[in-house]
Amino acid sequence: MEQTEMMLKISDLSVYYGPICALKKVDLEVRKGEIVALLGSNGAGKSTLVNTIIGLLHAKRGKIEFMGRDITRQKTETTIQSGISVVPEGRGMLANMTVMENLQLGVYRHKGVDFNKNLEMIFEYFPILKERQWQAAGTLSGGEQQMLAISRAIVGEPKLLLMDELSLALSPAYVDIIFKALIKLRNEKGFTILLAEQNAKKALQYSDRGYVLDLGETVLEGDARELMGNPYVQTAYLGA
Amino acid sequence: MFSTGTTYFLILVIVYILLVWGALIPFRAGLLYNGTVYCMAIGGYVAGFLSKNFDLPFIVCVLAAILVGLILGFIPALGFARTNGIVTAISSMALIFILESVIRNLDFLGGSTGMTGIHKENHLLLWAVILLIIFGVFLYRLNNSRIGRAWEAIQTDPQMAQSLGVNTFWMTVAALTLSSVFSATAGAVYAFNMRVLYPGTFSFTFLLNIMTMLFVGGRYTQWGAIISCPLLWSISVFMPTSIQKLSNYIYAVILILILMLRPEGIVTRRMTNKVKNFFTAKLSRRRQGAKA
Ligand SMILES: Nc1ncnc2c1ncn2[C@@H]1O[C@H](COP(=O)(O)OP(=O)(O)OP(=O)(O)O)[C@@H](O)[C@H]1O
Ligand SMILES: [Mg+2]
Numbered sequence: 001m002e003q004t005e006m007m008l009k010i011s012d013l014s015v016y017y018g019p020i021c022a023l024k025k026v027d028l029e030v031r032k033g034e035i036v037a038l039l040g041s042n043g044a045g046k047s048t049l050v051n052t053i054i055g056l057l058h059a060k061r062g063k064i065e066f067m068g069r070d071i072t073r074q075k076t077e078t079t080i081q082s083g084i085s086v087v088p089e090g091r092g093m094l095a096n097m098t099v100m101e102n103l104q105l106g107v108y109r110h111k112g113v114d115f116n117k118n119l120e121m122i123f124e125y126f127p128i129l130k131e132r133q134w135q136a137a138g139t140l141s142g143g144e145q146q147m148l149a150i151s152r153a154i155v156g157e158p159k160l161l162l163m164d165e166l167s168l169a170l171s172p173a174y175v176d177i178i179f180k181a182l183i184k185l186r187n188e189k190g191f192t193i194l195l196a197e198q199n200a201k202k203a204l205q206y207s208d209r210g211y212v213l214d215l216g217e218t219v220l221e222g223d224a225r226e227l228m229g230n231p232y233v234q235t236a237y238l239g240a
Numbered sequence: 241m242f243s244t245g246t247t248y249f250l251i252l253v254i255v256y257i258l259l260v261w262g263a264l265i266p267f268r269a270g271l272l273y274n275g276t277v278y279c280m281a282i283g284g285y286v287a288g289f290l291s292k293n294f295d296l297p298f299i300v301c302v303l304a305a306i307l308v309g310l311i312l313g314f315i316p317a318l319g320f321a322r323t324n325g326i327v328t329a330i331s332s333m334a335l336i337f338i339l340e341s342v343i344r345n346l347d348f349l350g351g352s353t354g355m356t357g358i359h360k361e362n363h364l365l366l367w368a369v370i371l372l373i374i375f376g377v378f379l380y381r382l383n384n385s386r387i388g389r390a391w392e393a394i395q396t397d398p399q400m401a402q403s404l405g406v407n408t409f410w411m412t413v414a415a416l417t418l419s420s421v422f423s424a425t426a427g428a429v430y431a432f433n434m435r436v437l438y439p440g441t442f443s444f445t446f447l448l449n450i451m452t453m454l455f456v457g458g459r460y461t462q463w464g465a466i467i468s469c470p471l472l473w474s475i476s477v478f479m480p481t482s483i484q485k486l487s488n489y490i491y492a493v494i495l496i497l498i499l500m501l502r503p504e505g506i507v508t509r510r511m512t513n514k515v516k517n518f519f520t521a522k523l524s525r526r527r528q529g530a531k532a
Contacts, residue, residue: 054403080405092400094393096509098517105389109405134517152404 005032006068007160007192008053013062015045015052015216022048024216025062030160030194035186037203037224038196039237040213046196047089049213050164054086055079066160081109085158087149089165089196095138099129102137102152110156122151125181143174150178154185160192167199175199179206200237204228212237247365249477251433253470254368255426260453260465261379262422267459268388269415270395271328275316276450278335279420281442283309283427285349288358288437298361298432302371305428306421313420314413321412336442343439354438361432368429375422379462382418391415445488449476452491456498458505461512468506 008030015023023045030036040046051057053064055076064072071079085106094102103122107115123130126147132140137148146166153161167175183206185191197203204210204224212220212233220227227233242250259276266273283305290301316335320328344352361367382388390411393401398408431437453472457464472494476487498505 056399056402075407076402077405077407080403086403088400088403092397092403094396094400096396097389097392098513101389101392104386105393105404108386108390134521136513 004034006030007032007034007066008194009063009065010049010053011063011065013049013052013064014060015048015057016060022216023052023059026213026216026218028211028218028221030192032192033186033190034209035182035193035195035207037200037207037210038194038213039198039200039203039210039227039233040196041198041237043215044213045216046198046213047164048216050086050089050162050194050196053079053162054084077109081111083157083159084162085153085156085160086162087146087153087164087166090168092149093137093140093145096136098134099137099140099148100133102148103129103133103155106152106155113156115155118155118157122155125185126151142169143171143178146170146174146178147181150182154189154191157189158191160194162194162196164196165198166195167197167202172202175202182206200233201228204233242365248433249473251365251368251429253473254372255430255433256450256453256469256473257372257465258375258422258426258429259450260457260469261375261462262419262426263450263454264459264462264465265379265391265419265422266412266415267454268383268395269391269412270398271320271324271412271415272326273320273416273419274329274333274447274451275313275320275335275416276419276423277442277447278332278339279309279313279423280427280430280446281336281339281343281439282312282420283424284431284437284442285343285355285427286424287428288355288431289349291359291432292355292357295359298364298367301432302367302425302428305424309420309424309427310417313424314417317413317416317420320416321409333444333447336444336447340439340442350437352439354436356436358431358435358437360435364429364432371425371429375425376462383462387411387414448488448491449473452495455495455505458507460504460509461507463512464505464507 006029010026010028013023013026014021026049038046038049048057052059055074059072062072063070066082066084094105103119107113128144129148129151132144137145140148166178170178179202182193186193195203195207204227207224209222210224210227211218212227220230220232259280262276262279263273286305286308287301290296290304320332323331343349349355390401390406393404393406394408394411402408453465453468456472457468472491475490476484479487
């Protein structure tokens with residue numbers, strides 16, 4: 001693989017909930033412009049990893065570097081400000097606020113970002129949001145809410161996008177629409193994306209590389225196509 | 241312009257509106273804060289003390305009350321911002337009882353016998369209206385600002401707010417401190433209206449009134465208070481003296497009924513959103529029309 005700039009480098013990361021070890025010596029790398037899938041079944045530790053990266057949880061051991069800077073013990077708002085955005089598990093809509101207010105919160109920490117310009121770009125990608133901009137976010141359909149969650153995460157022009165369980169509760173057709181939009185965003189805007197997914201098939205289909213977590217440990221990593229052909233992945237995650 | 245009785249009534253309504261707003265701000269950030277009466281007492285006693293002893297003009301007394309209220313509201317806020325739910329509600333209520341016993345033991349504030357000799361302000365109603373408008377406009381703009389959105393995000397989901405970059409701790413402290421400013425101002429106006437203060441006035445009953453007005457009017461918008469305060473306060477003023485003793489019970493019954501029948505209160509978010517969206521949508525359509 002050609003040497004592109006390192007976005008996220010996680011080394012020897014261990015995270016505990018009290019005595020319970022949720023992540024054990026995890027190593028992970030994401031390079032600029034990559035889409036990396038983070039796979040694993042229920043309770044594998046995907047959300048834990050996402051929440052630790054943005055500082056909602058704290059690592060017991062190990063290091064997280066973002067664009068060469070150590071962010072392991074950094075406050076969440078500083079990490080957000082430095083260019084990481086997250087689409088949290090379960091969409092995390094602020095249901096009583098309007099679509100527009102949700103989008104405005106996407107630039108809460110982002111100085112020097114042209115909100116109106118980015119808004120127009122988002123409305124081009126997801127025209128339905130433009131129509132519904134004055135509607136309460138909770139009244140959108142599940143797929144529309146997911147579009148809003150993504151839009152809110154990208155409106156502040158993040159360098160790295162973390163997505164937790166993007167495909168949750170969406171029909172396969174909708175998952176394709178959303179993944180295609182992401183690919184387009186990556187190609188046009190140069191976003192880097194880390195996708196935490198249970199839906200291994202879809203995730204691998206659209207990503208460059210992947211990691212497989214099991215009980216908090218990385219059990220496999222590699223090229224997305226290779227992983228798709230891997231017998232372990234096929235039996236455990238692709239139901240072959 | 242108005243009779244003394246009417247003026248007195250209107251000023252008290254304004255005091256209540258300011259207090260309900262003071263209770264509303266922490267609520268927007270997801271906290272059930274019962275420190276409003278505590279900060280009101282502080283504002284009242286500061287204003288009263290300065291007027292009585294130094295004969296300072298009304299507005300100077302108000303500014304001093306705001307300053308002291310802000311400081312004495314900020315300090316406990318540092319603690320409350322780490323609590324939530326029932327813990328905040330109970331521990332902030334305790335502030336009232338602590339302050340009451342402190343005042344009872346301070347002779348320069350009149351102790352248990354109360355503070356008299358607060359000077360008369362002839363244009364108090366006018367001042368009260370001006371303050372109401374200033375605070376009302378300020379609150380409106382704040383609610384529709386970056387800070388207002390951050391508060392609402394905290395109320396809905398603190399962790400979500402945090403992952404959007406909101407510093408939930410300091411935003412909560414800010415909400416509680418701002419609430420203190422509203423309450424302290426209300427206290428200062430109240431002191432000039434009554435011209436005599438007793439430690440026992442700032443009691444649980446007062447808090448019950450404020451909370452009833454907040455929940456009846458609608459705890460998600462600032463407009464609720466403007467309807468509920470005059471309405472509920474006139475019930476307790478104009479009802480026959482024979483049953484005035486029962487006003488606590490009447491308030492409690494109204495509170496329960498409203499919470500069961502119309503949980504969001506009289507003015508709901510849907511109502512205000514409709515009005516707001518009507519105007520914003522119209523405005524943006526016109527802007528787009530101009531562009532095309
Ligand atoms: N707050 C918590 N307290 C204690 N244990 C927790 C907590 N949150 C998660 N865990 C545990 O940590 C492990 C990893 O959980 P995590 O949420 O990261 O899994 P996940 O891979 O995101 O799963 P899913 O696909 O179901 O979302 C699980 O065993 C879970 O029970
Ligand atoms: Mg998860």
